[in-house]
Amino acid sequence: MGIVNFEGFLIAALFFIMTPGIDTLFVLNKSITGGFKAGRYASLGVNIGVLIHSLIAAFGVSLLVAQSEILLLAIKYVGGIYIIFLGIKKLTATSPLLSNISDTQVPTGKNTFISGLVTNSLNPKVALFILAFFPQFILPEALSNPIPMLILGLTYASIGILWYVSLSLFASQFATKIVENPKMAKAINNIAGITFVFLGLQIIYA
Numbered sequence: 001m002g003i004v005n006f007e008g009f010l011i012a013a014l015f016f017i018m019t020p021g022i023d024t025l026f027v028l029n030k031s032i033t034g035g036f037k038a039g040r041y042a043s044l045g046v047n048i049g050v051l052i053h054s055l056i057a058a059f060g061v062s063l064l065v066a067q068s069e070i071l072l073l074a075i076k077y078v079g080g081i082y083i084i085f086l087g088i089k090k091l092t093a094t095s096p097l098l099s100n101i102s103d104t105q106v107p108t109g110k111n112t113f114i115s116g117l118v119t120n121s122l123n124p125k126v127a128l129f130i131l132a133f134f135p136q137f138i139l140p141e142a143l144s145n146p147i148p149m150l151i152l153g154l155t156y157a158s159i160g161i162l163w164y165v166s167l168s169l170f171a172s173q174f175a176t177k178i179v180e181n182p183k184m185a186k187a188i189n190n191i192a193g194i195t196f197v198f199l200g201l202q203i204i205y206a
Helices: 005-020 022-067 070-092 110-119 124-137 144-179 182-205
Strands: none
Touching: 005 124, 005 144, 022 070, 022 110, 022 124, 022 144, 070 182, 124 144
């Protein structure tokens, strides 16, 4: 299907998804304030947003690459640099993983789903991440075909749903105590940062 090193994609995708970020904050927030049901809807919403970006990227990249092979190198280097940038941000982060997890309004399932969908669908960082990360696992000659990008997007979203639904189960009892621990936050950020920088360098020098 034009995809290379799919096993590596699965491992990297799982690591990116598990690394605390805005999606983790959103799901934990809704799970703690609205329970497991709200967490499920939040998980579904943010990952359908990922699918929307994947769909746009699939056809956008295929059209761009069809016009110029130079864009292959551009995607490679910009993608690597961006992932390194994410790593440096993690390494230099000083605030708790979740600096504001309180929410006075109990979310409903429908509103939570819509919020997650809109949050990710309108987030340019999600689009940039997909453009930087997914093409690294697609054969150059297959970048003009939208199917590989769509498969990777569906895979990434499926992993995301499984992880965030599991996280929402865990959240109501233990999440705030762990993620607000400064030592735990620093350790997670350091591990994530080093891994992101390593992945970015691999992309650039591959």
